[in-house]
Amino acid sequence: MAGFAAQAASGESGAYPHIPEPMVFDMVRSLGARQGELESNVLATTPLSGPDKKTVDWAPEMEYAFADGWAIEFEFPFEDKRLTEFKLGLQATFGTFNHGRSVHGVQYLGIYDRDRHTYLSSMVYMLGNRFSNRWSTMSMIGVADISASRSSRRNDLIFNHSTFFNATDNTVLGLEFNYLSGSDGHVLLMPQIHHRLARTVNVQFGFGLDKKRGESAYPEIGMRIVREF
Numbered sequence: 001m002a003g004f005a006a007q008a009a010s011g012e013s014g015a016y017p018h019i020p021e022p023m024v025f026d027m028v029r030s031l032g033a034r035q036g037e038l039e040s041n042v043l044a045t046t047p048l049s050g051p052d053k054k055t056v057d058w059a060p061e062m063e064y065a066f067a068d069g070w071a072i073e074f075e076f077p078f079e080d081k082r083l084t085e086f087k088l089g090l091q092a093t094f095g096t097f098n099h100g101r102s103v104h105g106v107q108y109l110g111i112y113d114r115d116r117h118t119y120l121s122s123m124v125y126m127l128g129n130r131f132s133n134r135w136s137t138m139s140m141i142g143v144a145d146i147s148a149s150r151s152s153r154r155n156d157l158i159f160n161h162s163t164f165f166n167a168t169d170n171t172v173l174g175l176e177f178n179y180l181s182g183s184d185g186h187v188l189l190m191p192q193i194h195h196r197l198a199r200t201v202n203v204q205f206g207f208g209l210d211k212k213r214g215e216s217a218y219p220e221i222g223m224r225i226v227r228e229f
Contacts, residue, residue, distance in 0.1 A: 016096060016103050017130035019138050022162040022176045023192045023204045023224050026061070027138075028073040028091035031103045031128055033065035041226040047210065050218035056080055059087075069093035069105075086112040103128045107140070121146045124158055136164045144180060156182030170196040176206070186212040190222065202226040 016032025024045070029037055044058035059077040066072060073089035093105040104127045111120045124142030131137075140160040147154035162176040172194040179187050192206035204224040211217035 015100060016093070017101055017128065017136070019103070019128040019130055019136045020162075020164045020172050020174060020194060022138060022160060022178075023174065023194070023206050024176055024188065024190055024222060025140065025160040025162075025178055026224070027126070028089045028107060029063050029065050029071040031091075031093045031105045031126060032069060032096075033071050033093070035065055035068050037063075037065040037071075038229040039063040039226060040229075041224055043222065043224040045220055045222040048219040048221060050216070053218075063089075084114055086114070098129070101130050107142075120144070122158060124160075134166045136166075138162045138164070145182065153183070156180060156185065176208075183213065186210060187217075188220070190220070192222075200228040202228075 016030075019030065021027045021030060024043070026041070026043065029039060040060070040062050042058060042060045044056055046056045047053055057077065057079055059075050061073055061075040063071060063073045069092060071091045073087070073091070075087035075089065076083060077085045077087065088110040089107060091105060091107045093103065096103045104125070107124050107126060109122045111122070112118075113120065122142060122144040123146065124140040126138065126140045128138045129136060138161075140158065142158045144156040144158045145154040157179070159179040160177065162174055164172050164174045167173050174192045174194065176190045176192060177188070178190070179185075188208065188210045190206040190208035192204055194202060194204045196202050202225075204226070206222040208220055209217045210220040
C-alpha cells in the first residue's frame, strides 16, 4: 500500500510532484491529475461556539479528470438539511518547473446561490512546491465574486496557503490559512491531520479558528472523508 510519504518520494503522479490538498479549500483533484481519475468526498464543518454554534455546513462532491491535467467538479453545499448552493469547478494544470519540484495551475468555480438566485464566479492561481520527501506547500491567490464593474464592490481577494509535513507513510500534518476579503469575508486558521486508512480512502480532521468580518473569532472543527476510484 503506497502511503503519502511513499508517493512523495516515488513521484507516483508521474512527472508531477505529489502535494496534499488543503482540507477546507479543496482542489479539483491534484495538479497533474491523470485522465480517468475519479474521486468523491464530503466536507463537514461546524463552529463550537458563537451565533452559528448549532449549524453544520457540509458538502458532497464528485471530481473527475476528463483529460491529463484537466478536471471537473460538482459540489452540493448544505446548511444542516437545506441545500444552499450548486457549485461547478474546473481546473487546469499548466505544468512543472524548478526541476519538477514545483507545479502550477488555475481553478475556476461557478456558484449558484439558491436563496439569492444569483450566480457568482471565482478564479484562483495555484502554486505547489515540494521541498523534500517531508515538506511541501500549496498556495492559491485569486478573485471571488468576479465583476467587470469597478463600482460594484465585488472582486474580493481570495488567499489560501497550506504547509504540509509527511509525518509517516500514511499520515500528513497540515496548517491551512484561508483569507477572503469583502463584506462576507473571513480569516480561517485550521491545523489538520490527513490519514490514509486504505489505498483509496483518506480521512482528514481539523480544529482551528474562524473569524468572520465584524464578529469575534470562534473555534471550529472540520472533517473530510475522501474516496478515490
